Amino acid sequence: MVDTNKNKISSKHPVLDVRGVTHSFDYPLFSNVDLTLNEKESIAIMGTSGSGKSTLLNIFSTLLKPDSGEVYYNNQNIFTLSNKEILELRKNAFGIIFQSHYLFRGFNGVENLHISELLNDTKIDDSLIIKLKIDHILHQGIGELSGGQQQRLSTARVLTKKPKVIFADEPTGNLDKKTAIELIDILFEYIQQYNASLMIVTHEKDIAFRCDSVYELIDHKLERIK
Numbered sequence: 001m002v003d004t005n006k007n008k009i010s011s012k013h014p015v016l017d018v019r020g021v022t023h024s025f026d027y028p029l030f031s032n033v034d035l036t037l038n039e040k041e042s043i044a045i046m047g048t049s050g051s052g053k054s055t056l057l058n059i060f061s062t063l064l065k066p067d068s069g070e071v072y073y074n075n076q077n078i079f080t081l082s083n084k085e086i087l088e089l090r091k092n093a094f095g096i097i098f099q100s101h102y103l104f105r106g107f108n109g110v111e112n113l114h115i116s117e118l119l120n121d122t123k124i125d126d127s128l129i130i131k132l133k134i135d136h137i138l139h140q141g142i143g144e145l146s147g148g149q150q151q152r153l154s155t156a157r158v159l160t161k162k163p164k165v166i167f168a169d170e171p172t173g174n175l176d177k178k179t180a181i182e183l184i185d186i187l188f189e190y191i192q193q194y195n196a197s198l199m200i201v202t203h204e205k206d207i208a209f210r211c212d213s214v215y216e217l218i219d220h221k222l223e224r225i226k
């Protein structure tokens with residue numbers, strides 16, 4: 001008899017593998033965090049404010065070295081890579097949508113997107129700009145944009161470089177429900193179209209449960225709840 005379930009499991013391609021990650025700042029934040037993110041799949045991370053969600057994303061995306069544990073990207077331990085290799089990974093493979101948007105404030109929207117095109121040798125996807133409903137604000141200065149408009153522009157900038165893994169830290173925090181759903185739909189479509197993966201931090205349960213798996217950071221442990 002053919003074991004279809006086994007075939008299904010073996011066809012999964014792990015992109016990010018996290019093993020025993022433990023970290024403290026002034027006090028222990030979390031210990032022995034394990035998870036696997038597969039190609040074309042999404043993971044949501046929930047948890048109360050201050051529990052360490054952004055710190056986890058910083059570790060998974062190379063920005064912070066944990067006290068102990070390993071993070072593998074395509075079977076390579078990212079914390080054993082050279083500085084040059086880490087920079088390559090951040091530039092080409094990882095797309096980080098930060099909780100506070102890092103847009104270049106001296107430039108307008110379209111200039112911010114051009115910077116991403118130049119750095120990554122890619123082209124802005126015009127249909128993405130329309131879908132994100134930011135076509136009419138591209139010539140405004142960053143300081144003139146609302147929080148939600150900056151959030152959508154940051155998303156466009158990150159997707160322009162065609163990352164393999166998107167790390168999104170509360171990307172819908174400033175958006176109304178309808179715009180939030182539209183933005184999440186764009187991220188889900190993107191990972192299917194480009195064989196990428198998504199890790200998203202969110203406080204919104206209905207967004208989290210659309211992901212393939214959901215974890216909660218609670219009592220210093222990352223527990224899987226879906």
Ligand SMILES: Nc1ncnc2c1ncn2[C@@H]1O[C@H](COP(=O)(O)OP(=O)(O)OP(=O)(O)O)[C@@H](O)[C@H]1O
Nearest residue numbers: 025026029047048049050051052053054055056099
């Ligand atoms: N670089 C740092 N140095 C010292 N402490 C830090 C640093 N970064 C974060 N912390 C502390 O670690 C804890 C977790 O912070 P983190 O930003 O990861 O929480 P969070 O779960 O993302 O919260 P929120 O939902 O409010 O965004 C906080 O108490 C924070 O003050």
Ligand SMILES: [Mg+2]
Nearest residue numbers: 053054099169
């Ligand atoms: Mg945070």
